[in-house]
Amino acid sequence: MAEFAFELNDDQKEVRDWLHGFAADVIRPAAAEWDEREETPWPVIQEAAKVGIYSLDFYAQQYFDPTGLGIPMAMEELFWGDAGIALSIVGTGLAAVGVLANGTEEQIGTWIPQMYGDPNDVKVAAFCSSEPDAGSDVASMRTHAVYDEAKDEWVVNGTKTWATNGGIANVHVVVAVVDPELGSKGHASFIVPPNTPGLSQGQKFKKHGIRASHTAEVVLENVRVPGNCLLGGKEKLDERLARAREKAKSGGRGSVKNAAMATFEASRPAVGAMAVGTARAAYEVALDYAKTREQFGRPIIDNQGVAFQLADMRTQIDAARLLVWRASWMAVNGKPFTSAEGSMSKLYASEVAKKVTAQAVQILGGNGYTREYPVERMHRDAAIYTIFEGTSEIQRLVIARTLSGMPIR
Numbered sequence: 001m002a003e004f005a006f007e008l009n010d011d012q013k014e015v016r017d018w019l020h021g022f023a024a025d026v027i028r029p030a031a032a033e034w035d036e037r038e039e040t041p042w043p044v045i046q047e048a049a050k051v052g053i054y055s056l057d058f059y060a061q062q063y064f065d066p067t068g069l070g071i072p073m074a075m076e077e078l079f080w081g082d083a084g085i086a087l088s089i090v091g092t093g094l095a096a097v098g099v100l101a102n103g104t105e106e107q108i109g110t111w112i113p114q115m116y117g118d119p120n121d122v123k124v125a126a127f128c129s130s131e132p133d134a135g136s137d138v139a140s141m142r143t144h145a146v147y148d149e150a151k152d153e154w155v156v157n158g159t160k161t162w163a164t165n166g167g168i169a170n171v172h173v174v175v176a177v178v179d180p181e182l183g184s185k186g187h188a189s190f191i192v193p194p195n196t197p198g199l200s201q202g203q204k205f206k207k208h209g210i211r212a213s214h215t216a217e218v219v220l221e222n223v224r225v226p227g228n229c230l231l232g233g234k235e236k237l238d239e240r241l242a243r244a245r246e247k248a249k250s251g252g253r254g255s256v257k258n259a260a261m262a263t264f265e266a267s268r269p270a271v272g273a274m275a276v277g278t279a280r281a282a283y284e285v286a287l288d289y290a291k292t293r294e295q296f297g298r299p300i301i302d303n304q305g306v307a308f309q310l311a312d313m314r315t316q317i318d319a320a321r322l323l324v325w326r327a328s329w330m331a332v333n334g335k336p337f338t339s340a341e342g343s344m345s346k347l348y349a350s351e352v353a354k355k356v357t358a359q360a361v362q363i364l365g366g367n368g369y370t371r372e373y374p375v376e377r378m379h380r381d382a383a384i385y386t387i388f389e390g391t392s393e394i395q396r397l398v399i400a401r402t403l404s405g406m407p408i409r
Contacts, residue, residue, distance in 0.1 A: 023081025031082035068332035072273035079277030084212030167201020209380035272349035
């Protein structure tokens with residue numbers, strides 16, 4: 001088990017500097033254009049693939065970093081560049097985490113490489129969980145999968161929404177109900193292979209922020225997937241469902257987790273790191289502006305009202321990063337989140353990103369409200385962190401339930 005450290009080691013610093021250079025030289029110059037276009041920045045993703053950032057090897061190296069800091073360090077630097085483009089680069093990772101969290105070794109080896117493609121033929125993947133009537137309330141999920149034993153196939157029907165890369169993905173990971181009587185415990189995850197009949201893209205959303213990232217509905221109409229595309233396999237699913245049914249009969253509150261929650265628990269600290277990157281970017285712009293912008297014959301940072309804001313911004317960013325690092329270290333070293341540390345990191349970092357980007361706009365004044373300066377875009381982008389992969393309200397609920405052991409509603 002790696003010791004928890006407050007500083008990156010030399011190898012990590014080298015990777016960080018490499019990522020920072022890519023973010024500064026490739027992502028930032030393209031950020032405003034792709035935000036305006038509201039299209040997937042395929043050329044930037046391809047550049048990331050060519051240098052090795054958008055690849056299974058890079059993702060695996062960071063994911064299995066024994067300190068746990070590889071992924072949050074990478075997320076912070078890329079999202080420092082631009083949240084929309086960065087999400088287009090790392091969005092495939094959520095589907096990959098879904099397979100890593102729930103799949104067999106064979107499924108991991110088969111499907112994750114197909115999610116990325118190669119530098120000459122870049123692919124993306126999508127994780128499909130939310131539905132029009134089931135976002136935070138996963139128990140209300142209606143997409144269902146029925147097993148056709150004669151053909152060893154699962155037949156999936158339903159509509160997913162808010163899917164990053166939905167419809168344009170090479171591989172879709174879909175969470176569906178297999179036993180409606182068990183509520184959220186009766187869910188399973190399925191791989192939908194490329195070009196599977198019955199899967200189509202529904203509405204593509206025009207968003208307030210992260211506009212370079214493709215977000216759309218995914219419609220599944222009698223989609224047939226092979227039995228070996230059930231993540232974890234049918235034997236494991238049957239055992240899990242049997243345990244859940246037994247607990248339901250006895251009236252106990254089981255610890256059986258559904259497929260979507262296993263994915264989100266693994267990814268929450270990474271989302272916190274994304275928020276830290278956006279907050280840090282806005283803070284740096286505001287700091288530079290405050291040191292050079294003059295009013296009444298002196299830089300505005302000479303005023304306590306501005307200087308104290310910047311002091312608070314930096315303090316909150318550093319505190320958020322430490323919560324993210326702690327949760328990431330715990331996760332990779334098998335330490336249970338006994339106080340919901342993963343949710344804590346995502347909650348605090350998300351709220352900090354919203355607050356810091358708003359303060360940055362205020363410090364820049366009228367300039368901050370225009371698209372001539374990037375803090376306007378950063379402020380729009382930051383709004384998503386308190387919403388996706390578990391709203392701030394849901395994170396507080398998870399934390400409160402974990403601390404109290406009570407079914408708080």
